[in-house]
Amino acid sequence: MKSWIIFFTACAFLFFSAGPATSDEISDFSKKIEMLQKTIDELKGQVNELKEKQEAQIEAQAERDEEISDLSEEVEDLETLPEQMAAQISKGVNIGGHFKAFLLDRSQGQRNDIDQNNNLSAGINDVWLYFSKRFNDWLSIDIVPRIEVLAAATPALGADISRATSASVQLGLDEAYMSLRVPWEMDVRVGAFYPMFSEEYARQTWWHEQYHGNNGLMQLQSWRSYGVEVYRNFDFEEFSLPVYLYWLNGDNSYSRYVDNNGGKNLLAHVAPEFFGGKFKVMGSVGFGKWDDDDKNGSLQWALESEARYKGISLLGGYLHRGQDGVPLTGGGVADGDNKGWYVRGMYTFNSKWRALIRYSDVDLSFASTTMLTDNYKTVTFAVDYWIVSGSTIIPQVEYVDARRSDGSEKLQYWRWTLGWRTTF
Numbered sequence: 253m254k255s256w257i258i259f260f261t262a263c264a265f266l267f268f269s270a271g272p273a274t275s276d277e278i279s280d281f282s283k284k285i286e287m288l289q290k291t292i293d294e295l296k297g298q299v300n301e302l303k304e305k306q307e308a309q310i311e312a313q314a315e316r317d318e319e320i321s322d323l324s325e326e327v328e329d330l331e332t333l334p335e336q337m338a339a340q341i342s343k344g345v346n347i348g349g350h351f352k353a354f355l356l357d358r359s360q361g362q363r364n365d366i367d368q369n370n371n372l373s374a375g376i377n378d379v380w381l382y383f384s385k386r387f388n389d390w391l392s393i394d395i396v397p398r399i400e401v402l403a404a405a406t407p408a409l410g411a412d413i414s415r416a417t418s419a420s421v422q423l424g425l426d427e428a429y430m431s432l433r434v435p436w437e438m439d440v441r442v443g444a445f446y447p448m449f450s451e452e453y454a455r456q457t458w459w460h461e462q463y464h465g466n467n468g469l470m471q472l473q474s475w476r477s478y479g480v481e482v483y484r485n486f487d488f489e490e491f492s493l494p495v496y497l498y499w500l501n502g503d504n505s506y507s508r509y510v511d512n513n514g515g516k517n518l519l520a521h522v523a524p525e526f527f528g529g530k531f532k533v534m535g536s537v538g539f540g541k542w543d544d545d546d547k548n549g550s551l552q553w554a555l556e557s558e559a560r561y562k563g564i565s566l567l568g569g570y571l572h573r574g575q576d577g578v579p580l581t582g583g584g585v586a587d588g589d590n591k592g593w594y595v596r597g598m599y600t601f602n603s604k605w606r607a608l609i610r611y612s613d614v615d616l617s618f619a620s621t622t623m624l625t626d627n628y629k630t631v632t633f634a635v636d637y638w639i640v641s642g643s644t645i646i647p648q649v650e651y652v653d654a655r656r657s658d659g660s661e662k663l664q665y666w667r668w669t670l671g672w673r674t675t676f
Contacts, residue, residue, distance in 0.1 A: 345383060347381070347382065347384075349380055350379070351380075351673070352671070354670060356668065358370060358668050359405070363662070370415040377400075379399040380399075390434070393431070395428045396425070397424070399423055400423075403418075404416045426476075439482075442479075444508060444509055445476075445481065447476075447479075448496045449475040450534075450571060453470075453475070462648060463634070463646040471616060472616070476508045477508055478511075479498055494522065495520075496519075500516060500540075502515055502544075513541060513542070518538060520538070521534070522534075522536075532558045536555075542575055549575075551574050552571075557569065563599050564599055566595075567595070568595035569594060570591075570592070571591065571593070574590070589625075591614070592612060593612070594613075596609070607635050609634075613627070622658075627654065631650065632650040633650070634646055643672070643675075646672070648671060
C-alpha cells in the first residue's frame, strides 16, 4: 500500500512539474524510486522482525506466567503440607481422658500420740489423656500422658500429717504401647503398661469406686513396667479362661521405662470366670531378678476372687511380693517382704447410687539399719453418685492405723474427701 502511495505521488510530481522532463531527470528519479523501494523493503523486514520478536516475547511471557502459576500452586501445597500431614496423622485417632479433682479433703489424727491435721483443701490430683489410633485390623497404638499434681497430702509413717503450701506439677508418660493381633487368636502388647498382677489396679476398675485407694494396699497392688504381654482367652462350655503371659523389665524401682537389669521378670496371670461372669478367680505369679547385678531374686504372687449377685459385689484377695538382698542403710542386706489382704463389699442401688466398704491389712518392708515392717490397717467407706455416665462424685471417709515394727513410728488418722472423677 505504501508503495502505491509513493508511486502516485511521484506521478503527480511529474505531471505538475513545470516543463517537460529530460531523460536524465527521469533516470535519476527512477533510481530514487528504487532506493526508496529498497528502504521500504528494509523497513518491512525490520517490522516483520520486530513482530516475530514480539510474538516470541509474548510466547515466552506466557510460558513464564505458566511457570509462575505452577510455582504458586507448589508453594500453596507446601504451605498446607503441615496441615495435610497433621490431618493424615490424626485421621482415625481417638482422644479421651480421665480427670481427678477434689472439692474437700482433710486429714486429722495423731503421729506418735501428738495431735496433727492438715487444712481443709480443694484442688486437682491428676489428668490422664488417652490417644489411640488403629492403623489396620492387626496394629494399633495407645499413648497415655499423665499430668500429676503433687502436694504430699496422703499421711504416711515417718512423716507429719500435713499438706504442702504449694503444689508441683509433673508431666509423665503413664502408658505407651503398640498392640498387635497375631495368629492363633492372640493379642500382643509391646511397651509401657500395667501388667495384670492385680486386675483391680491394672484395669483401674477401682477409679469410680473410691477416690483414694487404701493406704498401703495401693503399693502392694501396683505394678507398672515395660515389656511384652501375650493374651488369649480360652472358651469352654462351663467357663472362660483368660490367660496373660509377660516378659518385663527387672523389678527395678528407678524407672519403669528402662533398666540396667539383664535378668527380666516373668509373670503369668489367669482369671477363669464361671456362671456367666458372676464368679471370678484371679491368680498371678511372677519371678525374676530385680537388681542391676542380676544376683537377687524377686517373687510375686496374688490370689483374688469376686462374686456378683444382682446389685451385690464381694471382692477380696491376698498378695505377696518379696525381694532378696535389699540394701540396709547401715550396710549389709536383708530380704524384704510386702504382703497383705483386703476385702471389699459393694452394693449398687440403681443407675445413680452405689455404696461400698473396704478393709485392708498390709505389711510393707522398711529398710533401716535392720529390715523393719510398716503395717497399715485401713477401712474405707465411700458413696458413688453418677452425675452422668463416666462422671462420679465420691464422698469418702477412711480411717488408718499404721505402726512400724520397732515401735519408732505410730500413725492414726481420719481422712474426709469429697472427690470427683470423670472419664471422657
